[in-house]
Amino acid sequence: MTALLEIDGLQKHFGALQVTRDVNLSLEEGARHALIGPNGAGKTTLINLVTGFLAPSAGRIRLAGEDITALGQAERVKRGIARTFQINQLFLGLSVLDNVALAVAERTGSAWSLLRSPRSSATVADEALDYLDRLSLTADALIPVRELPYGRQRLVEIAIALALEPRVLLLDEPAAGVPSTESHIILDAVASLPADMAILIIEHDMDVVFQFARRITVLVGGAVLVEGPPDAIAADPQVRAVYLGEGDHG
Amino acid sequence: MTGSAQAAREAARRHFVGRDRWHWAEALPWAAAVGAFVVFPDYMALGTQIVIAIIFALSLDLILGYAGIVTLGHAAYFGAGAYAAGMLSAHLGWHEPITGLLFAGFVTGLLGLASGLILLRYHGLTLIMLTLAVAIMLQEWANVQERWTGGFDGLLGITIEPLFGLFEYDLWGHTYYWYSLAVLFPCFLVARRIVHSPFGLSLVGIRENTRRMHAVGTPVFARLVAVYTISAAMAGIGGGLFAQSNAFVTLDVLSFSRSGAILIILILGGTGRLYGAFIGAVAYMLLEDELAKIDPVLWEFGVGLALVLAVMFFRNGVLGAAERLARAVGIVRS
Numbered sequence: 020m021t022a023l024l025e026i027d028g029l030q031k032h033f034g035a036l037q038v039t040r041d042v043n044l045s046l047e048e049g050a051r052h053a054l055i056g057p058n059g060a061g062k063t064t065l066i067n068l069v070t071g072f073l074a075p076s077a078g079r080i081r082l083a084g085e086d087i088t089a090l091g092q093a094e095r096v097k098r099g100i101a102r103t104f105q106i107n108q109l110f111l112g113l114s115v116l117d118n119v120a121l122a123v124a125e126r127t128g129s130a131w132s133l134l135r136s137p138r139s140s141a142t143v144a145d146e147a148l149d150y151l152d153r154l155s156l157t158a159d160a161l162i163p164v165r166e167l168p169y170g171r172q173r174l175v176e177i178a179i180a181l182a183l184e185p186r187v188l189l190l191d192e193p194a195a196g197v198p199s200t201e202s203h204i205i206l207d208a209v210a211s212l213p214a215d216m217a218i219l220i221i222e223h224d225m226d227v228v229f230q231f232a233r234r235i236t237v238l239v240g241g242a243v244l245v246e247g248p249p250d251a252i253a254a255d256p257q258v259r260a261v262y263l264g265e266g267d268h269g
Numbered sequence: 270m271t272g273s274a275q276a277a278r279e280a281a282r283r284h285f286v287g288r289d290r291w292h293w294a295e296a297l298p299w300a301a302a303v304g305a306f307v308v309f310p311d312y313m314a315l316g317t318q319i320v321i322a323i324i325f326a327l328s329l330d331l332i333l334g335y336a337g338i339v340t341l342g343h344a345a346y347f348g349a350g351a352y353a354a355g356m357l358s359a360h361l362g363w364h365e366p367i368t369g370l371l372f373a374g375f376v377t378g379l380l381g382l383a384s385g386l387i388l389l390r391y392h393g394l395t396l397i398m399l400t401l402a403v404a405i406m407l408q409e410w411a412n413v414q415e416r417w418t419g420g421f422d423g424l425l426g427i428t429i430e431p432l433f434g435l436f437e438y439d440l441w442g443h444t445y446y447w448y449s450l451a452v453l454f455p456c457f458l459v460a461r462r463i464v465h466s467p468f469g470l471s472l473v474g475i476r477e478n479t480r481r482m483h484a485v486g487t488p489v490f491a492r493l494v495a496v497y498t499i500s501a502a503m504a505g506i507g508g509g510l511f512a513q514s515n516a517f518v519t520l521d522v523l524s525f526s527r528s529g530a531i532l533i534i535l536i537l538g539g540t541g542r543l544y545g546a547f548i549g550a551v552a553y554m555l556l557e558d559e560l561a562k563i564d565p566v567l568w569e570f571g572v573g574l575a576l577v578l579a580v581m582f583f584r585n586g587v588l589g590a591a592e593r594l595a596r597a598v599g600i601v602r603s
């Protein structure tokens with residue numbers, strides 16, 4: 020089986036600061052891959068490199084065999100890479116429905132229709148509402164995102180990414196900032212994502228990681244320390260030393 | 270799906286597809302425009318200038334109020350449109366008014382496209398300074414090109430054929446008033462259609478969170494250039510109308526004070542609401558007219574004071590305050 024997303028020898032440095040060191044990683048269709056590591060390990064940087072928010076200093080990124088290293092963010096989204104943000108990046112003044120409709124309109128190309136009436140773009144609303152249904156957000160569809168509790172906002176964050184119908188979804192700590200009593204709602208949503216979607220998740224909660232992931236990559240100091248299935252990672256003495264043994268990571 | 274979820278879905282869908290439905294209150298500005306003609310037939314020269322300001326402010330609302338592009342140089346396009354329409358008549362001997370406006374809109378649209386391709390690569394303060402610089406450069410250039418623009422003395426010799434070959438221009442500016450209203454209406458319809466379209470929604474998205482728009486695959490730069498071009502064309506049509514109705518163009522049409530005034534007008538009325546342009550233009554120009562009558566020197570102080578008060582007490586302009594009031598007394602829901 021060929022890899023859907025292939026990261027090959029990726030490097031990133033800001034001046035003398037090396038934040039990504041020769042990272043290799045590949046995701047297959049339907050992958051459930053977790054990226055763990057202590058704070059400052061370069062996990063979010065890796066997502067920024069894959070989505071094109073940052074340009075790598077060296078290395079290649081391929082999607083379904085195509086080299087996308089030089090493409091801009093919008094081009095990569097079009098080819099099927101979507102992400103969520105560790106800290107919400109939402110359209111706070113817009114309704115929940117509009118937040119998701121924006122993504123749908125962009126994916127379907129109707130965002131270029133200057134003179135199309137909302138009536139004739141009803142399919143955009145219908146599709147957006149389908150995503151709201153899936154994340155149980157329909158009741159809040161017309162509420163400005165600003166007025167939602169943070170936990171519900173996290174669901175909107177995911178809904179926007181899903182509305183792009185990605186082949187590869189990068190989740191940056193989807194439950195971050197959500198009280199632990201509510202985090203299960205978000206993790207349930209993550210667990211019920213389409214089976215053929217390749218998912219890379221950054222997560223600090225080890226219970227979640229070991230429940231969700233079929234493969235785990237441990238990143239330390241910008242480099243891959245070790246990669247493998249969950250039980251191998253859990254048993255790895257190196258990992259225990261540098262990461263799991265270190266105590267709590269919130 | 271449960272019944273209540275189904276109902277919520279239906280309600281949300283209805284709201285989304287019906288967002289461009291006409292509200293009865295939207296007839297008010299047009300009724301007021303006709304009413305003003307009936308009640309103040311002697312003030313139609315001022316009325317025409319107000320309508321022109323509305324067109325100009327509307328063009329600014331598209332980029333500032335919706336897409337969030339802050340500019341201190343929008344007079345560049347208004348002024349270019351005035352000169353384009355003026356020179357078409359004064360130098361090229363084409364005096365038909367409607368094609369003259371279309372010409373002005375076309376020229377400024379091209380200018381907006383060309384300048385937008387450079388300007389919109391920048392953000393924040395840099396962008397503000399660059400928009401200012403473009404307008405100043407254009408004004409200086411017009412000053413130097415005396416042979417074409419009349420330079421400091423202004424562009425004379427603009428004559429306009431009767432509208433449709435039928436309606437002569439009268440001393441009281443009645444024809445121009447109706448003519449400018451007839452230009453405002455399609456401009457408004459286009460703006461209204463744009464802001465309610467998926468394209469318009471994406472502009473608001475860029476204003477609200479540019480970073481996320483990149484992450485949903487929006488070609489942000491291209492979209493900003495598109496709306497900037499449309500806005501420039503609309504400002505140019507307003508400028509063309511200004512040149513035709515005054516039969517005279519001076520460098521003032523490109524001035525910083527005109528860029529500033531239109532910004533004040535829009536902020537006073539309320540940005541990102543279309544009708545803010547209407548309310549702001551009427552309020553500002555009437556205030557200016559009345560204050561100038563009281564004190565021809567100090568009137569700008571009065572305008573400044575009004576703006577300070579408006580910003581302090583009417584966040585989001587007059588229209589924003591009216592919306593909050595209406596919500597408070599329960600006329601409209603959020």
